[in-house]
Amino acid sequence: MFKKKLVPLTLAFVLMMTTLLACSSGGSDGTTSPSPSTTPGGSTTPAGKEEPLKLSIYYPDNATLPFKEDWLLIQEIEKRYNVDFSFEIIPLADYPTKVSLALNTGTNAPDVILNQMTVGENASLALNGALAPISDYAEWTPNWNARVEEFGLKEEVAKLNLKDGKRYSLPSLFDKPFYDGGLIMRQDLLKKHGLAAPKTFDDLYTALKTFKQENPDSYPLTILAGARVLYRMTMPSFGVSVGKNGASGTNTLSWDYEKKEYFPGAISDQYKQYMTYMAKLYKEGLIDPEMAEPIDGDKWAQKLATGKSFASYAYYDQIGGVEASATEPGFDLQMYPPLEGPDGAHHQPKSSTGSGILFPTKTSKRADFERIVRTIDEIFFSEEGATLAALGVEGQTYTMDGSTIKYPDDIVNAKEGIYKAMQLKYGLGADPLQLVWVNEREMTKYDENYRQINKVVAGMDQAIQSIPPSPLFDDMTAEEASSLQTPLFDTFQIWADAFLTGKKDLNADWDQYVKEMKNLQIEKFNQLYNDNMAK
Template identity: 65%
Template sequence: MKKSIRRFLAAALSTGLILGTMAGCSTSSNSNDTIDNSTTPETTTKEETKETTKDDKLNITLYYSDNATLPFSENWLTVQEVQSKYNVKLNFEPIPIADYQTKVSLALNTGNNAPDVILYQSTKGENAALALNGAIVPISDYSDWTPNFNQMVEKFGLEEDIETIRLKDGKYYYLPALFDQPFYDGGLILREDLLKEYGLEAPKTFDDLYNVLKTFKQENPDSYPLTILAGPRVLYRMTMPSYGVSLGKNAASGSGTLSWDYDKQEYFAGAIDDRYKEYVSFVAKLYAEGLLDPEMAEPIDGDRWTQKLATGKSFATYAYYDQIGGLEGTSDIEGIKFQMYAPLEGPSGAHHQPKSKTGSGILFPTKTSKRDDFEQVVRKIDEIFFSEEGAKIWCLGVEGTTYTGQDDAITYTDEIVNSPDGIYKTMQVKYGCGSDVTQMIWVNAREMSKYDENYSRINKEVAQMDNAIQYIPPTPMLDDLQAEEAGMLQSPLLDAFEKWDNAFVTGTKSVENDWDDYVQEMKNLQIEKLCSIYNDNLK
């Protein structure tokens, strides 16, 4: 529909039918704008813009991606503190993570039901087409309204990273989360006490992992040694890179079915590549031999996941370090000990999920720009999430309540330190600190203060590995028509991939016998065309 409207308007303009109505409505923009206050939008002088006073709180509605392992609470200390400190009412709408992208897509496509702010988003995939078709505010046009974001970008030296999120028109459409340096926060977690009991070495490769899981199964026939948190996507994003691919809903490329070749510096059709075939064959072997939780196809909520591991029904998982304390604290098994390990080596090396110094962040639906107080909304969001004070609240809570000290010498309250869930998880669940959805500034020194010496040791080990954490693949510079075409190709391709992937893993389809049929279906859905669109538009 948007394409038809755009073509109608172009035709009308060419015949002069609507020249009168369009006069004076165009806005000038500079596709080469920089972060440093390069533009001054006309809307900054709107007479109807309201000033917010102490007695007139600014009301802002926000979409929030809600995870069952970290359920949102409007009573979190972080939420209450920023509302009080910045004289604002934040009306969060928590949406289950499994439904989040669908809800966001619907809101951006329809426009009218969109909130003021959408959290935990980027402009990879469909959002790129929506942005270029006018559904999302080009926030780079308003860079003078985001001084705190600009300052943090400069402080972390992320100017070049910001350049990579610009779309074909030279603009960026969201304010990404900013990291001073990536860190290894999650990976393979398994029972260290059982490794010692069974005389096993810590796994270094996926073949090692297979042998460890086999031993666990032999010693505990009724178990499913490897379980999964929140469905296959967590397992896939943490293990696929060692096989040279990144696919599915959490694909590093944002495409779902394409992967990035780090040697050739180009995209390839990862979903039909032999590298994926080798990967899914390995996972299918685990499933067939009873080494992989048969419930893996459906999202396993945090409570069931914890119960499986705490009771000995499972012994290994892919998850985050901060969750170890909760597993051990919940268990009645004497001497139970979980440990997190560095990325395992696969056919393409030992790699974790790709990361960059920018992450999913904040975008503004175009509807928000129609508010009389749009400037105040943008400035307030910038202050709440990107100012030094705001950043500390979302990370550490409130000084004197949850912690004391500065980055290099932070001390947490005794209640938090002694919590069986550990500092990080307690800060998340009880106070709302350290949520990927709301924390926009990540300072490594602060994050390490929430963990123990063991975690720091693991991070040092990973840092010494050869490119264990790869960079996020570049975003193709698509214009609106190309982005729209790519978006139309991506959805059916991803749906088909997920259907076949589940069938391959569970054995209802054979990798050996049905692979050619699968490849042909993906080719019929034009995966090769999608790949060409991406490669033809690399910056």
């Protein structure tokens, strides 16, 4: 009996295995498929047979670095990590609004949002259920976790938790903040006019005034991308940081680094003093009136290259391109450390954590959410992924000579410099796509001059202050703060433009402005922030 039952079972088993092998066969040539392997999502499928992970992504497009879907970085990511990205390219100026609308509606949100932080309205939206609390899935982000440990950022990361104790973003990570942009001037013209390198804002005024006298049709100080760049790089020396790129993300509040509390910066004496300085530059024709609107990179470079402007606030990697376009003999641009103002010499605040990745709640409802998170973690935070985003493909965009990084001649000799050439041609070092920043590695993309400038800035007292901490709002308080923030910012922007251009007088009309901001409850807005700071 036993043997009679065994034979049919054995035959059945053989037939089953034969069928399985036939199904997995590569065809009549006798080849077989690879053995099964575990995918990032935990499922077991034949290696090489898994469908690409399809992801829709919001990407903020910067006029100085136009997005290209055929960038080497994008192609390599899709190939190496078996993903199929569908990018929605959104102008940088419109990006926060687009993100807000998507998260408010929920259904129109992409799978992944790049280059965002959970402050201001995003914090409110997170607490109201628009974002997935990524800290709940820590076991799915092993590479990000390892980077936090490596860079010693546990305390910094903890500050990103919201009122519910959860974190809703995978922020970019920096081992050290570095001075990547600031005041850029024609060093050759400083020497020509017998002027020393400026150290204070009074020195800057003198240099701009001198250039204007020699070139009456010029606007000595121009700005790359618009007023927001100028404001965020210079306001801190006056003890305030407000506006579209204000350090706190509130647009109208500033952080007191000594008292460790918020104050209504938009109506402060510090802001009034700052705008008085800028309005003087505008009135005397020392500042580019076109800065009210974003100035694209080509137009900006042309202004400096042709002598229409003498100085700018911009980024060091832009210098090479301008110098290559210049026709004057001896043309020499240089970047300088932060200038000293009434509050000291400070640049825009930076953190060891920055804008990063958000996952809308809709994404967390996908059956493959674990695969999504693990794949994103590997793409942006693994050693391979981080190196790819920073340097590209070994043998193509760089080589290693022992421990020394070498770049090919076409990149080294690019008129715009190594850093910018790698960005423009390959997408390498594009902020939304590079989320791990290692200072020593980044310095290899710059010249010795830049490395020395960074050493000087590192030796200055709090030249680069930290990003102000975020309050621990619950969802109701976050919603209340958000409802106050929008009208305050709208009014602030109108008055800021009027004060700068002289449409409103900073002395005669200041009280009216303050009254309007108080009527919009800026003091209550400020109190909400201070009352909800971590104790």
